Amino acid sequence: MRLSFRLIMAIVGYIVLTVVAIIYLMPFIRSITASFMTWEQAQRMPPEWIPDPFTTRPFEQILGLKYFPVWLINSVIISASIVTAQTILASMAGFAFARVKFPGREMLFSLLLATMMMPGIVTLMPTYALFSKVGLIDNLLGIIIPGLCGASSIFLMRQYYLSMPQDLFDAARVDGCTFLKIFRHIAFPLARPALGALAIYQFLGSWNSFLGPLAILKSIEKFTLPVGLLFAFNRAWYVEYSPIIAGSTLAAAPTIIIFIIFNKYLIKGIQLTAGKR
Amino acid sequence: MARVMLQGVTKRFGDTIAVNNVDLQVADGEFMVLLGPSGCGKSTTMRLIAGLEDPDEGEIYIGNRLVNEIEPSKRNIAMVFQSYALYPHMTVYKNIAFPLKMRGVPKDEIDRKVKEAADMLNIIHLLKRMPRQLSGGEMQRVALARAIVREPMVFLLDEPLSNLDAKLRVKMRFELRKLLHDELKVTTVYVTHDQVEALTMADRIAVMKKGRVLQVDVADGLFNRPRDIFVAGFIGSPPMNFIEGVVNEHDGALVIDAKGLELPMPTHFQEALKSYLNSEITVGVRPQDIKVFQGKGARGILGYVLGVERLGTESYLHIISGDCTIVIRVDPESKFKEGERIWWVPRETRLHFFDTKTGAVIAKT
Numbered sequence: 001m002r003l004s005f006r007l008i009m010a011i012v013g014y015i016v017l018t019v020v021a022i023i024y025l026m027p028f029i030r031s032i033t034a035s036f037m038t039w040e041q042a043q044r045m046p047p048e049w050i051p052d053p054f055t056t057r058p059f060e061q062i063l064g065l066k067y068f069p070v071w072l073i074n075s076v077i078i079s080a081s082i083v084t085a086q087t088i089l090a091s092m093a094g095f096a097f098a099r100v101k102f103p104g105r106e107m108l109f110s111l112l113l114a115t116m117m118m119p120g121i122v123t124l125m126p127t128y129a130l131f132s133k134v135g136l137i138d139n140l141l142g143i144i145i146p147g148l149c150g151a152s153s154i155f156l157m158r159q160y161y162l163s164m165p166q167d168l169f170d171a172a173r174v175d176g177c178t179f180l181k182i183f184r185h186i187a188f189p190l191a192r193p194a195l196g197a198l199a200i201y202q203f204l205g206s207w208n209s210f211l212g213p214l215a216i217l218k219s220i221e222k223f224t225l226p227v228g229l230l231f232a233f234n235r236a237w238y239v240e241y242s243p244i245i246a247g248s249t250l251a252a253a254p255t256i257i258i259f260i261i262f263n264k265y266l267i268k269g270i271q272l273t274a275g276k277r
Numbered sequence: 278m279a280r281v282m283l284q285g286v287t288k289r290f291g292d293t294i295a296v297n298n299v300d301l302q303v304a305d306g307e308f309m310v311l312l313g314p315s316g317c318g319k320s321t322t323m324r325l326i327a328g329l330e331d332p333d334e335g336e337i338y339i340g341n342r343l344v345n346e347i348e349p350s351k352r353n354i355a356m357v358f359q360s361y362a363l364y365p366h367m368t369v370y371k372n373i374a375f376p377l378k379m380r381g382v383p384k385d386e387i388d389r390k391v392k393e394a395a396d397m398l399n400i401i402h403l404l405k406r407m408p409r410q411l412s413g414g415e416m417q418r419v420a421l422a423r424a425i426v427r428e429p430m431v432f433l434l435d436e437p438l439s440n441l442d443a444k445l446r447v448k449m450r451f452e453l454r455k456l457l458h459d460e461l462k463v464t465t466v467y468v469t470h471d472q473v474e475a476l477t478m479a480d481r482i483a484v485m486k487k488g489r490v491l492q493v494d495v496a497d498g499l500f501n502r503p504r505d506i507f508v509a510g511f512i513g514s515p516p517m518n519f520i521e522g523v524v525n526e527h528d529g530a531l532v533i534d535a536k537g538l539e540l541p542m543p544t545h546f547q548e549a550l551k552s553y554l555n556s557e558i559t560v561g562v563r564p565q566d567i568k569v570f571q572g573k574g575a576r577g578i579l580g581y582v583l584g585v586e587r588l589g590t591e592s593y594l595h596i597i598s599g600d601c602t603i604v605i606r607v608d609p610e611s612k613f614k615e616g617e618r619i620w621w622v623p624r625e626t627r628l629h630f631f632d633t634k635t636g637a638v639i640a641k642t
Contacts, residue, residue, distance in 0.1 A: 170329050171362035175423070176350035176379035185375075189366050 035059065035246035042242050058246035062229075070221055071228035075207060075251075078140060078224060082147040082206040083199050089149040091195060094157025095187050099169055100179050109158075116151045121211065128215055138218035147206055153198055160194035161187060196265035204255055225251045279340035279353075279430040279464055280305045281326060286335030288321055288488075295321040297488035298335070303466060308458045310467045310475040313485035314511070319468045322485070323433050326466060328352050339431060350379070352431075355424035359436040361416045363408040363423075369395075370404040373422045380427075394426040397456070414445050421453075425461065432457055432465040438474065446474075454478045472512055476500075484508045506636040509561050509629055515593060518567075518603045520560045521633055524553045533560060537599025538578055543625035549641050550630065557633040564593060564606040566627035570620040571613075577620035582613045596621065 034042045035058050036051040062068060096102070097109050127146060128137070136142035164187070172182045188195075213224045223231060229247040233240040281303040288296040296318045303309040311319035324330045326337060328349035337344050344352050355376070363372050373394060377387045395401045398418040408416060417437065424432060437453070438446045454477075457465050469475055475482045476496045483493040484507070491505045492498075503509035509517050522535030524542075531550050533540040540560060542550060550558070570577055580598035585607070592609045595602060596619060605621060613619070630639040 165360060165362065167358045167360045167362035168364065170324075170327075170349075171356065171358060172364075172375075173329065173349045174327055174354065174356045175376035175427075178348075178350075181379065185379075186364060190364075 031245045031249055034242060035249050037242060039240055039242040042245070058242040059250075061243040062247045062250065065232055067220055067223070067228060067232075071223050071225045074140060074223060075225040078143050078147075079203055079206040081144045083202045085148040086150065086153050086202045087195050087199050090153035090198060091157045091188060091191055092183065093149065093154045095161050095183050097154065098158045098161035099187070112151045112154060116155070124211065124215060131216065137216055138222055140222060142216040143209075143213055143224070146212070153202065156198055157191065157194055160191055164190060193265060196262060200258055200262050200265055203258060207251070207255060280338075281431055281464060281466060282338040283322070283326070284336045286322070286325060286332045286337060288325055288330055289333050294488050296325065299488070299490050301483055301490060301493065303464055306462050306464055308454065308465045308467065308478060308480045310469060310479035310482045311485060312469060312472060312475040312482050315470055317485040318488040319485050320435055323435055323466055323468050326431070327354055327356050327433050353429050354431045354433055355427050355429040356433040357420045357424050357435065357437045359439055361420040363416055363419055365408050368404065369400065369406050369408070369411070369419050372408065372419055373426050376423060376427045390426050394422040397425065398422045413441050414449070417441060417449065421456075430464065432463050434465065434467045436469055439469070439471070450474055450477060472514070476512075484511060503629065504638050506559060506561070506631040506638075509631070513563055515564055515604050517561045517563050517629070520601050521557065522560065523555060523557055524550055526554065533558065535560070535599060536601060538601065540578070543628060545641060546628070546630065549639055553632075553639065558639065559631040559633045561629035561631060562623045562627060564604045566624045567603070567605045568622045568624070569594065569605055569607055570622070571617070575620040577622040580619050580621055582615055582617040582619060584615060585613050
């Protein structure tokens with residue numbers, strides 16, 4: 001009796017989860033099917049789900065763009081720089097906050113956390129004003145530099161280092177390590193799961209980032225993929241969405257692949273930040 | 278090889294004083310055990326010696342060198358942690374080699390020393406394994422190998438046996454002492470809360486309580502001549518019986534009035550206790566230092582049997598006498614009934630007297 005009740009609950013649970021998953025997947029499925037439609041069919045109401053006629057024209061439009069490879073490369077440069085810098089810098093800073101005693105540490109960490117409370121959009125204008133003075137407008141560095149390190153990444157890494165036993169670090173100190181050597185030989189290699197999560201988050205964030213690049217980058221050859229796509233199909237009176245949708249589907253591909261391969265790291269990251277303070 | 282010396286060492290964590298003005302001398306090659314209940318400051322004392330904590334006051338010497346300002350890695354010590362603290366991402370070989378590698382020892386020398394240490398601890402066959410593939414006892418050996426491979430001047434061991442099962446603990450207790458003390462002859466400071474470990478392994482034991490060292494002595498000294506009521510109660514199992522009372526004069530001789538019973542004072546203590554007339558003292562007597570008489574013609578102090586604990590080779594009789602419950606070791610062959618009247622007599626020479634207020638022992642004059 002008891003078992004069958006649990007079985008029923010499990011079935012109900014799975015039905016609910018499946019329905020929610022389908023709802024969440026809907027826009028995604030829509031963008032895949034729509035990227036094979038003509039724009040005329042794609043904007044019909046009520047929406048149609050089967051491409052008729054089936055066309056690959058939106059993809060041809062995208063791939064045929066002169067600047068598509070440039071934008072792709074720009075996006076790769078930005079994402080790669082940010083991911084590399086974040087994993088190195090945030091893991092070092094996180095280690096310092098977790099395991100190195102220095103005066104003012106708690107104060108500094110609180111300040112850092114406070115910056116997380118501020119929505120990124122609030123700092124967009126001041127950042128723009130500042131960058132326009134130092135020549136970082138219309139420059140990929142203007143996107144990369146603010147992304148080099150972030151409070152949330154430092155927080156994630158700090159949590160992970162705190163979850164490691166103190167004895168390990170003490171043992172390393174007795175065994176002849178300076179803090180830098182402890183970091184290099186013990187902390188960093190052991191932080192791989194957290195670094196994986198961090199790298200994926202940062203990739204997703206920087207790859208999909210739109211508003212920052214839109215504000216900072218001015219010339220066509222500097223655009224990232226999301227900015228470029230909008231620019232290319234933004235007509236005077238309307239936006240031609242089907243190539244944008246096709247482009248977004250293309251642009252999302254690495255994200256989806258990464259998610260499928262590394263989703264256990266992503267879950268690890270969630271557990272870390274959700275865990276103890 | 279080196280001595281270790283602590284002079285007036287104090288360590289505070291916020292408002293709590295973890296280590297309070299500790300003086301301690303560990304002779305060259307000596308096996309010193311820091312013994313005390315949890316939170317007594319014994320681990321902190323060891324971490325101060327290691328350099329993992331900095332003292333707020335006092336001086337720490339290793340050999341003839343003042344090490345207060347010296348990094349843990351440069352103090353020429355090795356430490357074994359309760360959790361073993363093996364590096365989980367390195368093989369056993371790399372774990373043992375790590376302290377040598379950090380010191381820039383040449384590769385072939387590292388290899389020779391690692392194998393030597395592994396051989397000494399019978400773990401050659403484990404060198405390629407990862408720590409997670411080892412049993413508790415094996416991890417323990419690897420941690421020890423990592424400590425001895427450096428040939429340090431001082432070994433620091435923080436409750437190294439407490440994560441092992443009881444049987445293995447007894448075995449390792451014996452092996453550890455043999456290895457560190459008899460073979461390597463290295464100065465060792467060993468932290469434990471287990472008095473049996475302390476009594477069986479140590480040359481001398483420092484008993485700690487609330488950040489203070491109460492007594493540093495050989496096992497026999499702590500057991501037979503405790504200088505403090507805490508030491509008296511902490512060492513020995515089952516613990517010493519304590520009877521609190523007031524010193525009174527009765528027919529020209531001093532007696533102790535304890536709740537509902539009167540203890541006559543041994544003649545050799547009369548003089549020392551005179552100054553305690555009318556003040557409170559505590560009498561201590563171990564379970565094995567009391568004789569029990571049954572039946573007709575018995576003499577001594579009256580008590581009633583509460584029950585008997587039988588442990589095979591010995592039995593412990595629990596009695597109530599006046600308002601005091603007292604534990605007495607008795608012959609396992611003897612028979613007692615619950616509620617039976619018995620008479621007990623402590624061995625006069627084995628009585629301990631403590632000032633109830635300060636806990637300090639009252640010495641014979």
